[in-house]
Amino acid sequence: DAKTTQPPSMDCAEGRAANLPCNHSTISGNEYVYWYRQIHSQGPQYIIHGLKNNETNEMASLIITEDRKSSTLILPHATLRDTAVYYCIVRASGSARQLTFGSGTQLTVLP
Amino acid sequence: GAVVSQHPSWVICKSGTSVKIECRSLDFQATTMFWYRQFPKQSLMLMATSNEGSKATYEQGVEKDKFLINHASLTLSTLTVTSAHPEDSSFYICSARSPEGSNTEAFFGQGTRLTVV
Numbered sequence: 001d002a003k004t005t006q007p008p009s010m011d012c013a014e015g016r017a018a019n020l021p022c023n024h025s026t027i028s029g030n031e032y033v034y035w036y037r038q039i040h041s042q043g044p045q046y047i048i049h050g051l052k053n054n055e056t057n058e059m060a061s062l063i064i065t066e067d068r069k070s071s072t073l074i075l076p077h078a079t080l081r082d083t084a085v086y087y088c089i090v091r092a093s094g095s096a097r098q099l100t101f102g103s104g105t106q107l108t109v110l111p
Numbered sequence: 112g113a114v115v116s117q118h119p120s121w122v123i124c125k126s127g128t129s130v131k132i133e134c135r136s137l138d139f140q141a142t143t144m145f146w147y148r149q150f151p152k153q154s155l156m157l158m159a160t161s162n163e164g165s166k167a168t169y170e171q172g173v174e175k176d177k178f179l180i181n182h183a184s185l186t187l188s189t190l191t192v193t194s195a196h197p198e199d200s201s202f203y204i205c206s207a208r209s210p211e212g213s214n215t216e217a218f219f220g221q222g223t224r225l226t227v228v
Contacts, residue, residue: 034216043117043204043219044155087154098145099206099217101155 004088009106012082018075020105022088025069031092033064034099035073037084037107044087044101047073078109114138115207117220124195124227132190132223134205140185141207145217146178149202161188195227 005023012018024033034049048055048062050071055062061074075082087104091097114137124130134144142163147155159180160168167180179191188207192199204222 036219038155041202041222041224043115043222044206046216046218049216098157098160100157101147103154 004090004102006086006088006102006105008103009108011108011110012075012078014080014109014111015077018078018082018107018109020073020075020086020088020107021070022073023070024088024090027068027090028092031090033062033068033071034089034091035060035062036087036089036099036101037082038087038104039081039084047086078107080109080111083107083109115141115205115218115220117203117205117223119223120221121224122226124225126196126227127194129191129193130195130225132192132203132205132225134188134190134207134220136186136207136218139207141188142185143208144182144188145206146180146188146190147204147206149204149222155204158190192225195225197227200225200227 032049032051035047036044037047038044048057048060050062050064052064052068064071085104085106087101089099116135116137118133122130144161146158148158149155157170158173161180161182163182163185169175177193182188202222202224205220206217208217
């Protein structure tokens, strides 16, 4: 699976959009981009995933660049409960292997 | 989404004793479950892959005789930490993927905080 690079930490004001970047320059054609988050002392929570088209669900939007070498997770209206470590993971389709977690981005939503 | 439940959510045990952690997929059948360990301020590290009806596959450096994994049914995997020592204190998390579809997301349990005293 391709390696990902994320900033170690970010702050965001409550009510504002949080934009979390992820670089995955070695991604291959059959690899999806997954985003998970982990609130302190809890298990990771699935947020969203995509292949090449932008995706949106009730939690967030995922913007993937045309060359697929980077992506951005957008939380449109961040709340204090969105404070967590956000993990960007690249994974091949059809893979039964485990998810490999990097160090992620610690997002702190400030009041 | 699907639910994966871990039990207990926290446990304190004495050195030398064994502790069993259960991981259940509540509304789907999981042929494969994964066990992770997470130390403070670190990311999740895979310990082993648990396959229903067969032996688990352990990552390098993880002692299979110390961390016993049993995956006897499609909805239950257990991790037993045998002869626990203080250095085994950690946050243990299980994960399961639904076998339906090739791109389904993985679902995680809420984690088990183990403290060995």
